[in-house]
Amino acid sequence: MENSEELLKNQRDLGTTETYGQSDQLNNIALNQKLVLFTLGLCLFVDIMGYSMVLPLLPSFATNLGASPFTIGLIISMNAIVTMIFSPLWGKLSDKVGRIIPLIISQIGTVISFILLAFSSNITLIFVSRILDGIFGGQAPIVNAYFSDVTNDRDRHKKMGLLFFGVSLGIIIGPAIGGLLGNINWAIPCLLAALFGTGSIFLTKKYLPENNTRNELINHNPPIRPTQQKKLLKSELSEKRKIFILILSEIFFVNFAFSIINSSLPVYLDIRFDVSADQIGILYTLIGIEMMIFSLLIFKRLIGKFGEKRIFLFANIGMICSFIIFPYLDRFWMIYLFMFFNIFFIMSIKPIIQLRLAKKIPSSSQGSINGWAVNSKYLPKIFAPLITTYYLEIEFLGRINSYFLIGLTSAIIGIMLLALFLLDSGLDKKKSKNESSQI
Template sequence: MEKKASKKALGIIFLIVFMDLVGFGMIIPLSTYLAKDLGASPLEIGLLMTIYSLMQFIFSPFWGKLSDRVGRRPILLLSLFGSSLSFLFYAYSTELWMLYASRALAGIFGANISTAMAYIADVTDKDSRSKGMGLIGAAFGMGFVFGPFIGGIFGDIGRSLGTEAPFGLNFSALIASGICFLNFFCAIKILKESLTPEMRQNLPKRSSRVKQISRFVTKPLLGSLLFTTLLSTVAMAHMESTMFLFVKEQFDWSLSFASYGFAYIGLMMVFTQGYLIRKWMPKYGERKLLVIGLIMSVIGMAGISFTTGVWSMLVVQTILALGYGLLNPSLLGSISLSGEANEQGQLMGVNQSMSALGRIIGPAAGGFVYQAIGKTSPYIVAASLFFLALIFIAKNYSKLPNQGLSRK
């Protein structure tokens, strides 16, 4: 019964995260084009991503710590409601500062992923932890498959309804807000609390955000894993903040065609994190998949710089998507398994902060080197960061947890 309850809980949290990321995925391809229409430079487009992550960096440990005390459910509900409001504001944005304000609001309430990770840690045992974390990656992938596709459809519908906000391209953000409101009401009905009273009683003493980060980062193994989160996120943010500009200027791809490419990456991540990771984790364990994922990420990211068209881009993006799809759940599982049971909320909050810090640095840095050095430079820098992360992991390889490996 306990195993069935755990599977049901995982299914519910997957559905909630998936619906939330569909809404999020709907506006990602549109942000570059909306900001450009409002006169933004490549650096300013990168800063649009940075402001979201800056707010998430500030607030994520607070939400993680609060979820350890009041439970995962209320924090997830509050996060979903805040996200829906931010998309509504985005839909009515007619100036660049309004886009920045709406993304800042979204970042403040961006506790859904770290809290969902802590929820999964609550309902899984150590042997199935990494596979459970893979569901978050699968939800990301599916959200980024359906989100851009749905966003493109409603963007066309919005243009047929008018050109003034909330119509035109902004109409997709209005639909995203509606999806998040629906998700919020569904979560009220079906989401149950995962944090038991016994776990709450054993919580560690309160500490400041800086102390939380320094406490985990200064532990040799956890520090290496958290820095790997930081480096890999900075690397991916270099690509995410410049890719639409790159394919537009290099290959003259339209928004809809570029969105199909974005959806393809999501599809490959769904396949990797929803299927391959569940098949390969018992066979190879976290250690090997973490290293394989990093190596493939280095190759795929560097390869973007040498693409000459659709087919070469397809090959390198496949390698990158598969690599990052293996890296992410293996890394999340390793971090969770390296921490104590009564500090999962804080640890996932700190991990999310490292990710947010990477998304503060990455988009601005990617936009800057794109303008200052050249169109292919963000991908060479990103590949170098993945390689540096690989060095961190290689030095601690024997100490990495490997509970996902089947003992049969």
Template sequence: MKLDKRFIIIFIILVTEVLGFSLVLPFLPFMAQDLGASPFQVGLILSVFSVFQFVSAPIMGKLSDSYGRRPLLLFSQLSTFIGFIILGFSKSLWMIILSRIVDGLLGSNFSIAQAYLSDISSKKNRSKTFGLSGAAFGFGFMIGPAIGGLLSRFGYGLPSFVAALMALITILTTFFFLPETIKRKRKMNLKIEILKFSDFKSYLLDSKVAGKLRLFFSYVLSHAIWVSSFAMFAERQLGFNAVQVGYLLTFIGLVSIILRGFLLGKIIDLIGERNSQITGLAMVVLSMLGVSFAKDFYSALFFIGFFALGSGLLRPLLMASISKSVSPKKQGEVMGFTNSLGSLSQIIGPLLGGYLIANFFPGSLGLAAGLVMIIGILTTLKGKKISLSGKINPR
């Protein structure tokens, strides 16, 4: 698959979207606690973004199916830009919450960008396409915590303004260089079509995609429990500050880039998709359980690296298989729904993580995340044997 300018632009858009949550992870818990928030209230603040993403992602995705990807991408990027500006000027908890609402409600870049990727790739190459988009996720998760952690030493506003600048660059790049992929746009009745939640129910009952959605949900929920409250875990169990938290989270992104961008296809060619999936699942579970007992920087680094490898194998396979389970006309809708499931997990995850940190020992965070993943695997296997269609080709 040739990397044309469209993929490069979408890569940048995806990176900026990931920055929406990865950049704030190292410092937002400390920032909110400095303003008087409890660990559970920190979880609430982190959940606000995902609450509104849960509502908006399928709507924005379905709108893009009818009115085109490009105008919806521009609109969502503008909202991300405004959200970061508000966060940069935040001096109270309500301003932080407002910034997360603005970005979450209207800044649903991810579902639209993934639908765009589906538009420009064949079914044969779609798994590889989503593997490379996974590299964008990894890159965003690498530079986000690095920016957030390091620049927060000079004030919490600076990393937010840097992220706003990056969002502005994506707006200009999309406006001047990104072509539209939906050639025949059609009007739709918003009240009837967009809010037709029976469409979502049909996905959950569809044997072709339901099992993949269940597994995806359990994965992103366990990920959200662990990552969202990791800063508070690291502060209490390891004695870390925002900069050190940023280093560890940056390491996750670095490993993800290397794996998803360069090694994913080769690994699957070597051991097969089924074994790659089993390996990824096992690594995610074991790393989440293991990090609960980490006592220093290096033991935490080991388990975090283990998690990044497992996650790098698992996520792109799931996204690609979900995409290939529906028709081309439904790509925006199913990607929006999938990202809404991700947002739902990121609503529950920070709340549960904050509650665990506030009421139990710090290591309960990883134990709970690992347990959720195990339950998800068992539920999926009971409902239907997992199958992934297609082959991920090496780069």
């Protein structure tokens, strides 16, 4: 566990100072860091569980109210689109006024949206509730920004698993509870999600002290002429823009590669293997369990032993190879093996990108950048299912069939991700050389 001096030193090294509290806040975070990290993981768990508990039941409920398939698709897409618009705004707000107030407001809005959904008696109210949930969908960028605030570069990878564990647990438990209680009454899962959200608000208020930081310009050098200052500022902005674009592109491509197959996996399994819903449910449960075990127990050990770069390269190349063999999986048991390794590779890459984001982006911009990162995750969820389902409608043309196109597209995306990572690593190496030459 870090002590307060280490936290203060880390912030000074980053060129940041406290804005919304005194040094006792740093002491509180240092003394209660495990509880703080647990609460952050719980916030994500509640957010994901509430969403995954309600979403599978939404189509049947909307159909009973007379919604067409297109309307149902619009309800689901509308939530994602509104979330994409408002996530960067929530993140930017947390950079300006602190993390906790925006986080609690976001949680309250989500609770209200679930209560409204529980008592929706027509399609209009369902639309309003899902749009409201999207407007207040700021938990993920704020939690990730707060996590970056209270951890340092040295041991952040050891604690990252707890956040991903919360997400994985929510993915597993949500659909199970939703399916069980939804058969009794549609309103029960919605109200239960609201109850969990309310509990999360109290935990946030009790255990998460305000810890927002803001960059402060500290200049110990002689005065710089206006022309020189302008050049330096331009150079600095250009460098930040490159980092910003590269990291968001990496987030986009890893989620795109994941979504190409996983977003339409039930449709693919039904067409190719004619499997039952129970078999698909078992597969998803096993995937969720693997994600939990990897996040909590394996990831930090891998990074500690081999380092971020080696793990990323190994996982990225392994992911590309798994996509190449995807078209040739002609037995259902092969899908279990494929998903086991594919999830292992994906779960190795995702947290490394998040770690790089936390390391490279200043604390004063963590909220807004994490907001844009949410967009980079949501965009593939919108387009990937359309691409995959379009491929599945294509007739067989010898070896060039729909499965081949799915595997090929995923492999190309994986190669693009690898190219971005190598470019990013090259820029890091170049920057280190320049800094060494200036010493």
